[in-house]
Amino acid sequence: MKRKVILGGIFGLLLLVAFGWNSLADGKQQKADVDLRQPHQVGNVLLEAGKYLIVHEEHVAGQEGQACTFFYHPPRQMEKNAVARFHCRGTEGEPASKFTMRTFRQPDGKVLLRSIQFAGSSEIHALEPAS
């Protein structure tokens, strides 16, 4: 868990965001508090700069494609605070010592959010907009 993970240069640009993340509660939900310093785009969804509570719900077998990753206005995780929802494809990677977002900066300056990874987890969640 304590291993230092070096991820530099994977997608050209890598931002590490870690602001007092919450530790994993019951294993079914993973949460992190983030503070985006600039807008991030996931597909056609734009996340404005600001603070978010990110919650990932455990995948339900046979329901791939369902939203599993939710961005809320902090501090409360409530339906009415939901800003955006995504589904993800999980891949195994190196364990992350802190909450990690992998991003890619386009030539026009737009920042694309590719994936998130929670502290202490080796699963990388590649995000896609959920319908």
Ligand SMILES: [Zn+2]
């Ligand atoms: Zn997921």
